[in-house]
Amino acid sequence: MSYAIISLGGKQYRVSEGQRLLVDRLDVEEGKTFTPDVLLVGGSGAPSLAPKDVTVTVKVVGEQRGPKIRIGKYRKRTGYKRHTGFRAALTQIEVQSIGGKKKAAAKPRASTKKTEPEKAPETQKEAEG
Template structure:
């Protein structure tokens, strides 16, 4: 799908993947993702009205205020003058994906992780490793899971994980956990 028409706050918007737009205020926190209803999708030769299975994922970037509007009322010869102003409350959203997974997310995954086959774990209970020396499923670990799992890894796995973090993810908590696990293993 190259575009979709979605409904947000009673208004319709034509959106593309990666596009940012201002909509009426949504009661969501910054960084929250949501799936607005899809009214139409198209761009691959044919448009589909109310397509089943097409999901648009949007992320709230920030809450904002619109431009100030000045409203003046005046009636001649009566002394009646009134001035008021108005600023609309808006939400800036970014369209992350249309249809399936985001193209940006697919492009961000390293090519060697997609193609690297995993070897089977040994009978002794050692974790399965990928061809690059990383433990199996390393890219999917959260920092808390990584801290727990790093105590059971050997020096080669710790070094490979540290190199991966420095080159790709650069998560501060993961770097600190791996460095402390390496220093504990050395002592």
């Protein structure tokens, strides 16, 4: 599985293993791993839409600020000029693995065959004679 489409912060990203990308600030500590929602997995054969058995593991590398965006307001012939700026708060993440199976909860194995309860030894001796 060479790529996956994940959902983070209301946005969708196409990622592959080992890829680093900047996303909107996440509430996850630096160095921790998490699993985002997987929307599609593809690359080997037909793409799988909303797979239930595939996970994407992502590690938070660090936090940083985006480039400064300058915003200017101007009204002609009035002398009105205003400038402001904005820097987005971003988190850098690294995709560690794509395609790891989700661990299913351990279910106790119930035998399908019905077994008759064993008779007590005393009752078997009485039946023999």
